[in-house]
Amino acid sequence: MRTQRQVVDYSLQKRAVLRELVAGHVGTYDVCDASPYLKNAARFHGEPTDRRCPICRSENLTLVHYIYGDELKQSAGQARTLAELPVLAMTLREFQVFVVEVCLGCDWNHLVEQYLLGRDGLTGDGDGAAEQQDATGTAGAGRRRREAQR
Numbered sequence: 353m354r355t356q357r358q359v360v361d362y363s364l365q366k367r368a369v370l371r372e373l374v375a376g377h378v379g380t381y382d383v384c385d386a387s388p389y390l391k392n393a394a395r396f397h398g399e400p401t402d403r404r405c406p407i408c409r410s411e412n413l414t415l416v417h418y419i420y421g422d423e424l425k426q427s428a429g430q431a432r433t434l435a436e437l438p439v440l441a442m443t444l445r446e447f448q449v450f451v452v453e454v455c456l457g458c459d460w461n462h463l464v465e466q467y468l469l470g471r472d473g474l475t476g477d478g479d480g481a482a483e484q485q486d487a488t489g490t491a492g493a494g495r496r497r498r499e500a501q502r
């Protein structure tokens with residue numbers, strides 16, 4: 353996505369959890385604990401993938417995109433479909449997206465990545481430059497007026 357920035361990738365953490373699982377330091381009940389809310393979000397707003405669940409290997413993973421940010425008001429913390437994100441990104445200045453992978457078969461879930469979206473990420477800040485020019489122009493005019501009064 354065009355305005356995507358400050359991407360944080362959690363695949364290392366995920367691999368660490370899976371290693372712990374293989375080593376027997378944690379049980380599947382510790383990592384396969386998707387809440388009913390998360391599973392509903394996956395069913396209704398999730399993005400299906402063709403990647404197999406690393407735990408049960410019988411279901412494909414679903415990605416859920418949660419959005420957070422002051423501008424979202426009551427929508428903050430809600431799940432959105434992937435298709436809705438570019439629309440929001442053009443309307444809002446900045447919001448945070450958390451991507452969680454979920455297995456609807458065994459309830460495995462893990463944070464995949466987080467990033468910022470929104471118009472603030474668009475390059476070529478023409479408005480800012482124009483404002484700066486105006487400010488200097490006004491300051492210059494004021495100085496000239498004061499000089500003229502002396």
Ligand SMILES: [Zn+2]
Pocket residue numbers: 405406407408409410411455456457458459460
């Ligand atoms: Zn699974």
